[in-house]
Amino acid sequence: MGDDTGLMTVLLAMFAGAIRVSTPFLFVSLGEMLTEKSGRINLGLEGTLVFGAMSGYAISYHTGSPWFGVLVAGVAGSLFGALHGYLCKLPKVNDIAIGIAMMLFGTGLAFFFGKAYIQPSAPRLPALSLGGWSDHPGIRQALEINPLFLLGVGLAVLLWWALKNTRYGLVLRTTGDSAPAALALGININLVRLLATTAGGFLAGIGGSFLSLYYPGSWTEGLSSGQGLMAVALVIFARWNPIYCFWAALLFGAAGALGPALQSIGISRGYHFFNAAPYILTLLIMIVSTSPKRSLKGAPGELSITK
Amino acid sequence: MSKFQLNRRSLLQNSAAGILGLSAAGIAKSAFASDLTVGIVYVGPRDDFGWNQAHAVAAAALKEVPGVTVVEEESVPETIAVQKSMESMINLDGAKMIFATSFGYYKPFVLDAAAKYPDVEFRHAAPLWTDADPKNAGSYFGYLDQAHYVDGVAAGLSTTTNKLGFVAAKPIGTVLRNINSFLLGARKVNPDATVQVIFTGEWSMPVREAEAANALVEAGCDVLTCHVDGPKVVIETAEARGIKCCGHNASQAPLAPNGFITGAEYKWETIYKNFAADLAAGTVLPNFTGGGFDVDFVRSTPYGAGASEAAIAAADAARADVTAGKPIFTGPINKQDGTPLLAAGANLDNYEPSLDQTDFLVEGVIGSIT
Numbered sequence: 001m002g003d004d005t006g007l008m009t010v011l012l013a014m015f016a017g018a019i020r021v022s023t024p025f026l027f028v029s030l031g032e033m034l035t036e037k038s039g040r041i042n043l044g045l046e047g048t049l050v051f052g053a054m055s056g057y058a059i060s061y062h063t064g065s066p067w068f069g070v071l072v073a074g075v076a077g078s079l080f081g082a083l084h085g086y087l088c089k090l091p092k093v094n095d096i097a098i099g100i101a102m103m104l105f106g107t108g109l110a111f112f113f114g115k116a117y118i119q120p121s122a123p124r125l126p127a128l129s130l131g132g133w134s135d136h137p138g139i140r141q142a143l144e145i146n147p148l149f150l151l152g153v154g155l156a157v158l159l160w161w162a163l164k165n166t167r168y169g170l171v172l173r174t175t176g177d178s179a180p181a182a183l184a185l186g187i188n189i190n191l192v193r194l195l196a197t198t199a200g201g202f203l204a205g206i207g208g209s210f211l212s213l214y215y216p217g218s219w220t221e222g223l224s225s226g227q228g229l230m231a232v233a234l235v236i237f238a239r240w241n242p243i244y245c246f247w248a249a250l251l252f253g254a255a256g257a258l259g260p261a262l263q264s265i266g267i268s269r270g271y272h273f274f275n276a277a278p279y280i281l282t283l284l285i286m287i288v289s290t291s292p293k294r295s296l297k298g299a300p301g302e303l304s305i306t307k
Numbered sequence: 308m309s310k311f312q313l314n315r316r317s318l319l320q321n322s323a324a325g326i327l328g329l330s331a332a333g334i335a336k337s338a339f340a341s342d343l344t345v346g347i348v349y350v351g352p353r354d355d356f357g358w359n360q361a362h363a364v365a366a367a368a369l370k371e372v373p374g375v376t377v378v379e380e381e382s383v384p385e386t387i388a389v390q391k392s393m394e395s396m397i398n399l400d401g402a403k404m405i406f407a408t409s410f411g412y413y414k415p416f417v418l419d420a421a422a423k424y425p426d427v428e429f430r431h432a433a434p435l436w437t438d439a440d441p442k443n444a445g446s447y448f449g450y451l452d453q454a455h456y457v458d459g460v461a462a463g464l465s466t467t468t469n470k471l472g473f474v475a476a477k478p479i480g481t482v483l484r485n486i487n488s489f490l491l492g493a494r495k496v497n498p499d500a501t502v503q504v505i506f507t508g509e510w511s512m513p514v515r516e517a518e519a520a521n522a523l524v525e526a527g528c529d530v531l532t533c534h535v536d537g538p539k540v541v542i543e544t545a546e547a548r549g550i551k552c553c554g555h556n557a558s559q560a561p562l563a564p565n566g567f568i569t570g571a572e573y574k575w576e577t578i579y580k581n582f583a584a585d586l587a588a589g590t591v592l593p594n595f596t597g598g599g600f601d602v603d604f605v606r607s608t609p610y611g612a613g614a615s616e617a618a619i620a621a622a623d624a625a626r627a628d629v630t631a632g633k634p635i636f637t638g639p640i641n642k643q644d645g646t647p648l649l650a651a652g653a654n655l656d657n658y659e660p661s662l663d664q665t666d667f668l669v670e671g672v673i674g675s676i677t
Binding site for chain 1: 382
C-alpha cells in the first residue's frame with residue numbers, strides 16, 4: 001500500500017510537473033519549428049528566451065499588468081528574430097553562427113538591463129483552477145493551469161492544421177523544402193524566412209515571459225539554464241511536427257519533475273541520474289529513431305543541418 | 308604641420324598637469340596612513356537575495372568606515388578571470404586587501420595572486436587555508452549552522468505535520484552540517500519532527516529548485532528552508548503554496564510577507580570591519596578567522612509574520628544558548644543508518660573541526676547523500 005501511494009505521488013508530481021515546466025519548451029519549440037520549416041535554424045532562441053523573461057518581468061513591474069509584459073516579451077523576441085532573419089539574408093552569412101551570436105547577445109543584454117529587476121517583485125500571471133471537481137489537494141494543485149499553457153496547446157493544433165491546409169503553410173513548407181522550387185513559384189524566399197524567424201522569436205519571447213511571470217515566477221540570471229537550447233533540440237526530436245512538439249514538451253517537463261519527485265518519496269539514491277533524465281531520454285529517443293538508410297522524416301530539405 | 312604642433316603642445320601641457328595632479332594625489336594619500344582600498348570579487352550578481360547579497364551588504368557597511376575605499380566586481384566566474392580581476396584591483400585601484408568571496412576562487416587563483424603580490428592581503432570566504440599556503444592569504448568563515456539550528460527550533464514549533472522540507476544544492480560538508488543542525492534544532496523542541504531533504508545538484512537552478520519545493524509540499528512538508536545560492540525561488544514557492552519558510556544567506560523576509568519565520572544570515576561586515584581595523588592599526592591579520600553568534604559572524608533574520616509567540620521565545624532562548632557556547636550536537640544522536648554518533652551525555656563543541664568535514668546525515672533526516 002505504501003508503495004502504491006508512493007507511485008501515485010510520483011505519477012501525480014510528473015503530471016503536475018509536465019504542465020508546470022513544459023510551457024516554455026512548448027513555445028520555444030513551436031517558434032523554432034516555424035523558423036526551421038522555412039529552411040533556417042535559429043540557435044539564438046536561448047538568448048531570446050532570457051531576454052523575453054527579463055523584459056516581461058520588467059514591464060509587468062512598471063505597468064502592473066503581467067499580460068502586457070507577455071506581449072512586450074513577445075515583441076522584443078520578434079525583434080531579435082527579425083534581426084536574425086535580416087542578417088541571414090546577407091550573402092555568405094551562416095545562420096548557425098548568427099544564432100550563436102544572437103544567443104550571447106540576447107543573454108548579455110538581458111543581464112545588463114535585468115540588474116535593476118532582480119530585487120523588485122512584479123505582478124504574476126494568474127492561474128485557472130480547473131481542479132475544482134476533485135477533493136484531492138494534489139490533483140487540484142496540478143490542475144492550477146496557466147492560460148499560456150492552454151494557448152500553447154491551441155497554437156500547436158492551429159499550426160499543425162495551418163501547415164497542412166492553408167496557402168501560407170504551403171508557401172512556408174515550399175520555401176523550407178526547396179528554395180529553387182519556391183523561386184520558380186515566385187515566392188520571395190527571404191521575406192518568408194524573415195517572417196518565419198520573426199514569428200519564431202515572438203513565440204520564444206512569450207516562452208521566456210512564462211518563466212519569469214509564472215513558473216518559477218521571478219527574474220534571476222540563472223533562470224533559463226539552457227531551456228532554450230533544449231527546446232531547439234526538441235524540434236528535431238519532434239520531427240518538425242507541432243503536435244509532436246507538444247508531446248515532447250510535456251515529456252521533458254515530466255522528466256524534469258522526476259528527480260525531485262522521487263526524492264520526495266524517499267527514493268533518493270542516484271538523484272544525479274534522475275536529474276539527468278531529460279537528457280538521457282533525448283539521447284535514447286534520438287538513437288532509437290534514427291536510421292543510416294534515410295534522412296530524418298519531415299526534415300525541411302533546405303535546413304543546413306540536414307543538407 | 309601646425310596642427311601637429313598644436314596637438315603635441317596640448318599633449319605636453321596635459322601630461323604635465325596630469326603628473327602634477329598625480330603627485331599631489333600621492334601626497335594627499337600618504338598624509339593619511341589609515342587610507343585603505345579593499346577589493347571584493349563576487350561570483351554572481353550582488354542582489355541575488357543570497358550568498359552574494361550577504362557579502363554586498365557587508366561591503367556597503369565597510370564603505371561607511373572612514374578612510375576605507377571599496378572596489379567591487381560582480382559575476383566573476385571561478386576561472387582565470389578572477390585572477391585578472393584581482394590584479395586589476397591591485398594595480399589600477401591600489402587595493403591592499405582582497406576579499407575573494409566564492410569557494411572556487413581559492414585554488415589556484417588566490418594562491419597564485421598571493422605569491423605574486425606579497426604586500427597585498429588576500430582573504431577567502433571558506434575554511435580552506437592551511438599552514439602550507441602563503442602567509443598573506445587566509446580564510447574567513449561564518450558558522451551558519453548555528454543560525455540554522457535556531458531556524459530549526461522555530462520551525463519545529465511551527466509545523467503541524469511534523470515534516471520540514473530542505474532544498475539543498477550539493478551534499479558537501481557545509482550543506483550537510485546545516486541540514487543536521489536544522490534537524491537537531493527542530494528535534495530539540497519537537498521530537499517527532501523530520502527533515503526531508505531534496506538535493507538539486509547545482510548551486511543555482513531555479514526551475515529545479517521550484518520543482519523540489521513543490522515536491523516537498525506535495526509530500527506534506529509545511530515549513531521549507533534551503534541551502535542554495537539564491538533562495539528567492541524556494542521562498543517564493545513556499546509563500547505561493549501557503550506554507551511557512553525559513554531563509555538562508557541573506558534576508559528573504561520581503562519575499563514571504565505571510566509565511567516567513569526567520570532566517571540564517573551571514574554577517575560578513577563584522578569580519579570585514581575587523582580586517583580593515585587590523586590593517587589600519589598595523590597588526591598582523593589572522594590567517595584563519597571563523598565563528599558564529601558568539602563573535603557576531605552570523606545572525607538571525609528578524610521574525611516575520613509566520614513566527615508564533617512560542618516559536619519566537621524558543622528561538623530566542625536557543626540563540627542565547629548557542630551564543631553562550633552550549634553545544635548543538637548533544638547526545639544521544641544517531642546517524643541516519645542507525646549507527647551511534649554520540650552516546651547519551653556526550654556532546655560535540657560547536658567549533659569541533661571534524662564537523663567541517665561532515666559526510667553524514669543524522670537520524671530524522673529523510674534523504675540520501677549519494
